[in-house]
Amino acid sequence: MSAVTITDVAARAGLSIKTVSRVLNNEPNVREKTRDRVLEAARALDYQPNLSARSLAGARSFLIGLFFDNPSPAYVYDVQLGAASRCRASGYHLTIEPVDTQADDLERVVRGIISTLRLDGVVLTPPVCDDDRVLRALEASGTPYVRMSPDRDLGRAPRVGMDDTRAAYEMTLNLIDMGHVAIGFILGHPDHGATNLRYKGFVEAMTSRGLVVNPAFVKQGLFSSQSGFDCAEAILNQPQRPTAIFASNDDMALGVMAAANRLKLSVPDQLSVAGFDNTPAASTVWPHLSTVAQPIFNMASAACELLISREAAVMVEGTWVSQLMDFEIIMRDSTCPPTPAL
């Protein structure tokens, strides 16, 4: 039962608790020698500050909240690892709050969480980051928050993200450089902001290399595996076929591979397939899927960094901080140069 308090440390060091507090909080105006004495006493006693006491007395709770609502588990998991690692480095802890963006009482729930926990900051993942009720509750309470990859209202609050357009652009370029000319594209869900950004990158890459986007090879999907399957069937059941299909997420790409299978088209020899997101399934499926890895871990840890440093709490020159992280293009076995027509 460790009941070592700041008083014990002060007694052992022969100093006041205020001085101990100063050292522990890295405040200035402490003599080197005094500092060492405190640190040594704390170590000897294995002192651990009581978060509740710090929180009650001070302005900080050392708690950061992560709000999410059912995006993919793998996404949430990476977010948590990134956020937790940044938090731990500064003595913060992460509380997770699954919320239901469909719920009527969402605003009340969020308000309750914020005020009981006195969170120092909140990280919002899609689609929670685009929910007006959540943002309002946060703003009303004065709780700093950072949005990850928001879709709408980009200037409303601090955010971290990646450049979807450039990523789609580079993936497309990879396909073109392999020799593909006829490339199909499957759009994501029309409600998601990323859908247009990714398509834009695809079109820009094609255009930049003097290739035309064949409208018969572009279909509207919904980000689901089934929609990828349906779109791929529609594309591949035409007299003219593309030699590659770029689906704007991995789930749809898996559907494309299934459709190719059904049509006895072998991947990648007869059809190259590329996805986006680098989900776990991408490296489980056969052949392994070429895809774009989002910097999820880094985005989450950057979000916490902004919260902990309090950069997320202040506007600079009328705008909120906004940070784009580097993605990664991962070429695996589902793509190869097109087989020359025999």
Add this chain to the structure above:
Amino acid sequence: MSAVTITDVAARAGLSIKTVSRVLNNEPNVREKTRDRVLEAARALDYQPNLSARSLAGARSFLIGLFFDNPSPAYVYDVQLGAASRCRASGYHLTIEPVDTQADDLERVVRGIISTLRLDGVVLTPPVCDDDRVLRALEASGTPYVRMSPDRDLGRAPRVGMDDTRAAYEMTLNLIDMGHVAIGFILGHPDHGATNLRYKGFVEAMTSRGLVVNPAFVKQGLFSSQSGFDCAEAILNQPQRPTAIFASNDDMALGVMAAANRLKLSVPDQLSVAGFDNTPAASTVWPHLSTVAQPIFNMASAACELLISREAAVMVEGTWVSQLMDFEIIMRDSTCPPTPAL
């Protein structure tokens, strides 16, 4: 900025803060009328108790910790949903603590977390639940904890889990009832307790129906997709082939399907494949995989229940509480009756 405190509520209700505290904590000995007056004042003021203050003054922190180390994201995600929902129902919150069971300073890290946060309880997922250093740190601090599906030392602490043997037994029975007689089995990683339990269920089901387990159809896997692939190749490249293969987890089952594909065996017509775990990939792959769904959400919420009710804190008749939850057998498209030899 909501700064409504218990004092405000007391003032509005014309009562002392002690009485307000009694009502809010559901303590006995309060007149019905008084209770109503407090509740109304609290509602009118939109009062939210300050967790830090409650925690500092009282014996509880209203914080439950979830420790995990890199099992599958989908597993962790379900655990979190189950745990968080049970916590929220009682005004508790969940902090997540990714830990590294390979780390040298694991014990120090765990001790630090426990004492700064003053956790009311901890939920441990595999493999953290089998790490002696973590258990020791928890025990030394007197923090109640519940283990989810532990492998070793089952009597050491409270735990929740499922009956792996019976689940494997029932899945095997399903295969047999479809008409399969020659059934292959791929074992899990030798270090995992579930490996033997699942195999036991398989053998018992075969035996109970008077079928023999052909040793040539049983291979040692490692729970990885690649190991499933290798084992399946070994099994299927023999003169005699089983008509069904039961892999003891989904990852290996996906490897089996890939191997079948490579050998031009169509699933399920020429080979039925079953898995275990109901991972997301199981319902993404084509054909959808028949598998066993672990009651992960329920296990996690039961674990929190035990912590919140404090049942996890006391031994009864020399043993810790232990709870087995119901699993679910999910038959999808990767299994069907064997095709009669032509």
Add this chain to the structure above:
DNA sequence: CTGAAAGCGCTTACAG
């Protein structure tokens, strides 16, 4: 059934 006092372990002003 209700309340006045003390105290949980820290940090915040304020002195010196």
Add this chain to the structure above:
DNA sequence: CTGAAAGCGCTTACAG
């Protein structure tokens, strides 16, 4: 550069 006092918002004994 260091410290004594007050107080954060609750709950814990203890009275009545």
